Amino acid sequence: KHMVLAPVDLSRSCSLSGMHSSVNTGEEDEQELLKKMVGHSESGSKIISKIDYMDLVEKYTRDGNVSAAYDLLQSLRDKNICLPISVFKNLLAASGEQNDIRLSCRIFRELLVSPGKEPVSSDCYLNLARAFINTDDCMHLMTLLKEISESSLPCRLIVLNRIILALAESRQIDKVLMILQQMKEWECKPDVITYNSVLDILGRAGLVNEMLGVLSSMKEDCNVSVDIITYNTVLNGMRKACRFDMCLVIYNEMVQFGIKPDLLSYTAVIDSLGRSGNIKESLRLFDEMKQRQIRASVYVYRALIDCLKKSGDFQRALQLSDELKNTSSSDLAGPLDFKRHLRSHKH
Known part of the structure; x- marks a missing residue:
């Protein structure tokens, strides 16, 4: 079917009526579209709108025939x-839903190297990750990531980090750890953002031992240095x-x-020590x-007061309670203060 497609000519010599007649109205089915294209090819006409091609690709995609849609895109590119780009994005979403790992990797690769300046959207990363949910076969994924690592893309490390986050969002933690391990052998090696992202992923999943293992390997990696975000992430993971x-x-x-502790560090460790009974x-x-x-937050005050009451030190608990009552809200850390710390660390 794809061999008979005529090349598109969008030159100004095309009449408006001719262009209008070639546009699919949405009422023609697949056979009608193909007949139209064959007719144009046999008559030597070059007036075939891109909309016709888009309609056929999208019909294949809607019908779940993602392989045929991709083959058609390839034949069009050869011409x-x-x-x-939206056509490729829709096709990636469809292949991800079908768990077609090979095709998903191919489409994602083409989105990365597309000539347009539009960056790959978050949905594309999630759709790529979705394709691997029901499989342990990571050969195509690792091949894709290694190609990205060895490519000349200026943002290749950002791409790898975003793929890691997308896999984490779909709860594919084993693949995240596998990628981190492989990246150490690749040209584009993990940076502090990669490590901190993985630590956060493990902390949210409650995988404490794995978190300590990543922290240990991070300290052994001469290419990166631990920072305040690293330790705050681990502290929060341990507390949770x-x-x-x-x-x-x-x-x-x-x-x-x-590394000097900040608001986030103190909050995590004070709360943890109080709950463990180490009030002193x-x-x-x-x-x-x-x-x-x-500035301490209301949460820290109340956590300490509760711990003091449980330990029987009611006098000190009363002192802290009075101190909290006499402290103005402007002298207490609020949600915005925590957000500012998070933003400053990211930058």
């Missing part, structure tokens, strides 16, 4: 007929997993590396926090 015993260890290690150390860090003029 120097380029359809809009109720591994309060590890929070103080991670905190002390951070201080030994010369929790109060010490609370005082240190205030000495460094880092």
